[in-house]
Amino acid sequence: MSGPPPQAWLNALLVLIEALQRGLLALWHALGLTGDSHGQPAWPWTWRVAGETLLIDLGLARQLGLTLCALAVAVLAVALALAWRRRRGVLLAAGALALVAAPWPSVSLLFVPAAPTSFHTSPARFSVDTIALGARVYAQHCAACHGTDGRGEGPLAASLAVWPPTLAGPLLARRADGELFWHVLAGMRDRHGQPTMPAFRDRLGDGEAWAVIDYMKALSAGSGSAGNWPVPLQLPEMAVRCAGAAPVALSAWRGGQRVRLVAVDGASALPFEDPRFLTVLVTADGRPPAQVPRFRAGCTAASAHAWQAVAAISGQAPARLAGTQLLADRAGWLRARGTPGRAWSDADLVCVSGPAAGSQRAPSPGADGLTALLLRMDDEPVRFVKGGFVH
Structure with missing residues (x-):
């Protein structure tokens, strides 16, 4: 019988390690043992657990996971020994044996230098x-x-x-x-x-x-070169205006749906609406098209900065951006980039993580390129650890 896939227990371990470190930071700050740095609690130690190393060194990750299990057994044994005097000796011996048998990981591999702001997050959304x-x-x-x-x-x-x-x-x-x-x-x-x-x-x-x-x-x-992006990106926040209504934040408007960003200029034909995702037009000046034919997409990014941001993300010069498309999955990760005049295919994926990273799979029978791409995005959610922290 085989064990769970490496990413299953590894993701759980990384989440636990991050939660323990953030919990310890919150406790230290609540007790007044550490102050603030740039408006957020300062990490008071010069080292932190190297989650980014655990991600690529499964041997070290297993050692740490087993050691944490041994520590949990030892703590439980001590707690039971305090409540059950007749078996105190046996329980304490079992706890000590668990600690002795634990495969304690190398400190030099497990920890990396930290900064006072290591656990800080941006107060503003990626936008x-x-x-x-x-x-x-x-x-x-x-x-x-x-x-x-x-x-x-x-x-x-x-x-x-x-x-x-x-x-x-x-x-x-x-x-x-x-x-x-x-x-x-x-x-x-x-x-x-x-x-x-x-x-x-x-x-x-x-x-x-x-x-x-x-x-x-x-x-x-x-x-980056064509293929998998070195850093997965969230769909950037922006204001979206539909049919003359007041602008609404993209994060509130999308409601967990897939999103397609399409750069259009005055010479571009507006794309058709597609029920598989929400379509947002990106224009150079942030203004909606003058006329929107029936069944065509009409919701527009209300910020003129959207054109520049999409150009930077897609690697296109702003003057050549028209026709470029970006697809985001239901979790808000940008996953695929489409180029003008070419049908969607597996080659358009730019963000693939987990065991499928760098691989191609056979398209679903009868599915067009875009449908196959959307199904793969749904089947292969982003598993992203940045600097050892799960995102």
């Missing part, structure tokens, strides 16, 4: 507005070293002691958002204490630092 603000901040402060495309080949890169890392790879996925935030404001140093990235705390506010992280996520997707 077209934060992406637009982040684009301006990035162009002013980051592009000279990291390059306009995020590949680390800016005009100043060659003059640096350490070549800037590329944002098109898995770098962003390996670091928690709170730690990226810390490094943006506090800078980075190598193991010898020499600065490798300047600190921007005197030039950027907290909101600008969070915004540039949002833009880097979009840039990572747009700069």
Whole structure:
């Protein structure tokens, strides 16, 4: 009899580890043992559990899982021993045996350096507005070293002691958002204490630092090669206006439905409505089409920043964006990117996680390319761990 798939118990373990760490942080903060950093409770220790390592090292993850089970047995044995005196010796011996037999993982592998903001989250939603603000901040402060495309080949890169890392790879996925935030404001140093990235705390506010992280996520997707994105992206928040009604936040309007974003210009034919998903038109100025024929999609992103954000995510120049489509699943993850004049197919998937990552499967008999794509999105939900934290 085989055990559960690795992702099942591994996801449960990662969720438990994150919950334990966040619970410990909340307790420390409630007891007044740690203060605030940038408006949120500060992680008081210099180390945290390396969830990102557990994700790729199943041996270490099993060791930690079994050790946690042994600790639970020892705690239960002590609790029973306090209540059952006649068997106290046996119970305490059983608890001690569990601790001795536990495969204690290596401390050097289990923990990684942490920052006071490691467990911080952005106070603003990932949105077209934060992406637009982040684009301006990035162009002013980051592009000279990291390059306009995020590949680390800016005009100043060659003059640096350490070549800037590329944002098109898995770098962003390996670091928690709170730690990226810390490094943006506090800078980075190598193991010898020499600065490798300047600190921007005197030039950027907290909101600008969070915004540039949002833009880097979009840039990572747009700069990546064809295929699986290095960092899964949520559907960015935006205001949507339908048939002259007042704008409504996309997150409230979609109601857990799939969403299709379609970039259209004055020369584009409006797409047909499709009951399989909600369609949002993205225009360069945020204005709805003058006339919407019957059965055509008419709901429009009300923000002019939506065009720029979709261009960054899809990796297209804004002038060539018309006709590009993005599909989001029911959980709000962007999963597929369509190009003008080409039918949907399995090759359009840009976000595949779990055991199916990097694989193709035979299409369902009788299903067209788009239907097969939607069925696969439903069957293979995103399992994403960023910086060791489950999303």
